[in-house]
Amino acid sequence: MEGVLINEVEQEKNLDLTLLANFVHQVVNPLNGVAGTLDNLAEGTVEGEERRLQRLNAARAQLEQCITLIRNLAFLAQGRGGVADDDRRKIVLPQVIIESAMIFQEDGKTKKIEINLLDRSTQNTITGHPELIRQVLMNIFDNFIKYGKIGHPVEVDQRIQKSSGMALIEIKGISAHPIDQEDLGKIGTLGFRGKNAKKVVASGSGLGMYICKKIIEEQGGSLHMEVGVQGKVLFVIKLPLQS
Structure with a gap:
């Protein structure tokens, strides 16, 4: 029994070190x-x-990505990334x-991947934490820009x-490398990265989708x-009108 506990502690320690190493790599690069x-502008x-x-x-977009990564780490460390439980406000979904999409506008242009909101005029609203909802959307959009076709x-x-009285946000695109069905159930697990993601970007924190789900x-x-044929990917977010 003691050996099992020691082994679990070692596994957690190795996971923590891997996450930290990947996190540092992802922040340092941008x-x-x-x-x-x-430097180029100054010279x-x-x-x-x-x-x-x-x-x-482009530089601003890179800084925003760093901010998102740091917020992910803060969320993991503090439970809510410093957002108070009672800090709930009206969230206008199109806004x-x-x-969130504007942050990836420049990166998207280089890869010819546009993020298009189909209905901008219907001002659906919910009550919740705008910073956290923005963090979720940024993580998902970041994945589509990184791994999208x-x-x-x-x-x-x-x-x-109408049937559930919930707010729905559906985000769909096409992955450059189809997601393995075996990986689908593991996405959202702390530290997990799918085979398709590793083909495009060798290292990653494995924090983004875990935190989105949480x-x-x-x-x-x-x-x-x-996931569907030919790399089709759909994220479905359901949120109560008041949380």
Whole structure:
């Protein structure tokens, strides 16, 4: 029995070290990119106002990715990433979706992957934690930009489901490498990365989807993922109108 407990402790320690190493790698890479962009701008090697603006927007997107990663780690360490239980406000779904998608606009352009909200006019609202909902959307959009098939858009739909009285956010796109059915049930497990993800990006934190699922479930909702033929991927987020 003692040997089993020691083995479990060692496994947890190894998982913690792997997560930390992957986390550091994911944060350092975009920060190096930002530093390189600032050097180029300071030295005047980027010519033309349009190109300078593109570089600045790309650097901002890289910083936002770092912020998301740090929030993921903070959420894991603190339970809610510093968001108070009673800090609930009205969330306008189209607004929070658009704000989250804009962060990946520049990265999306380079891969010809647009994030399109199908219904921008219907102002469906819920009550919850805007920062946490934004964090979930950013994690999912980040996955689509990283692992999505070049030239194929990501489509987002939002509505209130009459049968359940829940708010629905559906996000669908196409993965560059189809997700293995064996991996599907493990996605959302702490530290797990699917085979398709490893083909595109060798290392990752394995935190994103775990935290997405945890955030949504803690607000009384659900998150599940479906995969179809030719790399089709669908995320379905259900949230109560008041959490």
